[in-house]
Amino acid sequence: MYLLLPGRHHLLTRYQKEYLLHLVKKGLSEVLDVFGNPLQISKHPTAILFAVTSANHNNTRRNPLPLYQRAMMIQDFSRDLNIPSFVIPIDDIGLSPNFASYTIKKIEVETELNIKVSPENTIVLCSTPVADLYLQLGFQVLPVEKVPGSKEEFFAKLPWEELEEIVNQRKKLNKNRRSADYKTEPLLSEGMTFDSPEKMFQSLDLACVRLWKDYGLFEKVDMLFSDTLIGDDGDLTESRDYNTYVREMDQIAELKFQETKPFIKPGRIGDIGCAVGSWIKLVGKDPNFTESDFYGVEIARHLYQICEQRKENGEFTNPNVFFLRKNAVSGLVYPRLSMNTIHTSSLTHEIESYGDRSQLLAFLQNRYEELVYGGVWINRDVVGPEDKEREVFVWMEDQSSTNQGLGVDQFANFKEYLESLSTKERFFQFQRDFRKEEGYVLRTSAISVDGIGYHRMKLKDICEYISKKDYTDNWESEMHESFCFWSFEEWKETLKSIGFKISKHSKAYRNEWLVKNRYEGKVKLFTSDVMTPTQFSELLPMEFPVTHMLMLAEK
Incomplete structure (x- = not known):
């Protein structure tokens, strides 16, 4: 009788070891399933199958360890169980109602059909909602950390909860050490055991502690969890196509x-x-x-x-x-x-x-x-224009709309909706969306000169718009991105302050393809010799500013 333990297995706990040892030594007849009923299976476990999910992911908050380190830890952990254990990689397929059946098939493939699991020869061990997927396939499920029954009660923390708790504890310790001006030392010292005063590790199995100490993994997760730039799965943005x-x-x-x-x-x-x-x-x-x-x-x-x-x-x-x-x-x-x-x-x-x-x-x-x-x-x-904070007057074409007043819900997708808008209509959508999660407010005022409508705004704001207005495939992602935060001269001064020398071949330039194919006929920029908050003189046409830079920073 196989015991199938699916999970990411970045941590292994003392509770898991004790639970498995009890099953190996005492058998399966009296142990309670997820519903609180005795299994009443006379057969003893003959092998444990560790199905390592997200096996193709690593170096992220959700999956900090690569497969080989998880496999090493599992084999070390399994030495005390006195029955064979197998590590079987299960690659990530996202959220899928077929994940349990995929795992079963993957086990067969990875073992070259030597192990075929079924409800007749396998008991699943699972304490998360994934258990329902195996129940639907007819498997009996043991709850491990979860108390049998419908209540969300647990005998012990789940491994992922243990990891998050360790990360939080280490953050506090590191903060206290810095504030006390102590020399920073590894928080898991040589020869540490569960009898150590370092109680944050007392729930982990020794095999887990050995691997995490030897490979510096506690320090690694410190970095991963403190990184605000990268998401849980290791990407800058989850909205990119x-x-x-x-x-x-x-x-x-x-x-x-x-x-x-x-x-x-x-x-x-x-x-x-x-x-x-x-x-x-x-x-x-x-x-x-x-x-x-x-x-x-x-x-x-x-x-x-x-x-x-x-x-x-x-x-x-x-x-x-x-x-x-x-x-x-x-x-x-x-x-x-x-x-x-x-x-x-x-x-x-x-x-x-x-x-x-x-x-x-x-x-x-x-x-x-x-x-x-x-x-x-x-x-x-x-790169941003040099005088990016000054105000300019902007004309935008408004004759290309095919929208006819339709809302976004009346289109198959947001891309089609955006492409139904004229340049001016799309600007208003941009004004609503651009860095709204970051709290940015794009301010404009409308004026009319000789019957022609213009919008007065900062030069950097219209540059942000024209640089992004045609990215209808990745609009949501692009709305987070700031292009004009520094001008070319500001870039150079910042790099010089660090110690770089700026090569004379460095340059800021205008992408003429963009000007010809994306800007001309869609947007026109104007300035004025006299500009006050309420007054201006004759509008004077101005060229589109630089869009890109090649910075050669030498050491």
């Missing part, structure tokens, strides 16, 4: 390469926020960089997986290409004084947008630390 995003990254890779190629220094070359590895792929083909090593860093799980798949497919000419899933904001991703070139593209504005200014400044400092003397950080990104 990655299919669209990947296509866009591949399409502009050649432009990125040609623009940055003259400034790349051979040696150790890093691409932070490497997306799907397209820039590395092109640089690696260039004969000038045959002897270089490439290190791509990507935090978004979907994109990192694509990078690894491309490497496995042999798409990179240079064999010395390596991908890391790390967060470049919370710390260094490369050793100090190790990198000849670091490349980033369309990344720094995301740190400002989804994080805060302190995180952006930490990112800049980290890149400085990683470069060798003479190394260069190549940063391509959007």
Whole structure:
């Protein structure tokens, strides 16, 4: 009789060990199922199947440990159980009513059909609502930590609750140590046991404590849980359409390469926020960089997986290409004084947008630390205009609407609704949506000159709108993103204050394709020689300001 224990298994507890030992030693006849009824099964357990869910995820708050570390811990944990145990990886398929049946099939595949579980030969151990999925398949379920019956009562904390409690306790200890000006030491010291005064670990099995101590995992979750920039599953945003995003990254890779190629220094070359590895792929083909090593860093799980798949497919000419899933904001991703070139593209504005200014400044400092003397950080990104706070007058076309007064609910999706709006109508939607969760207020006033309507607003606000108005695929995600927080000169001054020297080849420029294809005929900008809060002189046409920058920051 198999015991099937599905779960993510990042922690293993003393209670779980005692529960399993009781089943192995005493049998299954008297133990109570989820309904409070004795199982009345005369057979003893013959093996334990640890179905490790989210096995393909790691380095996130929800899934901090990679599969191999979880497997090591489970095997160590199982030594005292005196029956065989099997670790079976179950990859994530999202929220699915078929997850239990998928797990059953996956067990058969992973064991090459040597283990076929069924309600007749397997008892499921589960204390979460996932148990209902197995009950629907006819399995009997033991509640483990949960008290049998319908009440939400538990004999012990669930492993995930234990982890969250440890994280909170360590936050308090670290805070107290800092406030007391103590030298920071690892909170789990050499030789610690459950008799230690460090009571926060007393509920964990010794196998768990050994692994977490040896691999520095308590410190790792400190970092993961303190990171406000990255979500629980390790992504900057949960609203991005990655299919669209990947296509866009591949399409502009050649432009990125040609623009940055003259400034790349051979040696150790890093691409932070490497997306799907397209820039590395092109640089690696260039004969000038045959002897270089490439290190791509990507935090978004979907994109990192694509990078690894491309490497496995042999798409990179240079064999010395390596991908890391790390967060470049919370710390260094490369050793100090190790990198000849670091490349980033369309990344720094995301740190400002989804994080805060302190995180952006930490990112800049980290890149400085990683470069060798003479190394260069190549940063391509959007940029704000120099006089971004001044007010301008904006004309927007209003004749292209096909909306006919329809609400968003009358369209198949939000994209279709947005594309039914004229430029002016879409601006009003932008005004409502732009960084509303961050508390931003975009202020405008309407005026009429010679019968023509204009809107008066800050130059940075209209630049934010025109740079995003056509991103109807990813509107929700784009509404979080700030492009114009710094001008080119503000960027240079900030980098100089850290210690960088700004190459004379650095530049801010206007994307003329955007001007021709997205701006002209849709929006016109005007200024005035005399501007007061209530008065202005004749409106004077002005050109669209810069949109992008190539910043070459040298150490």
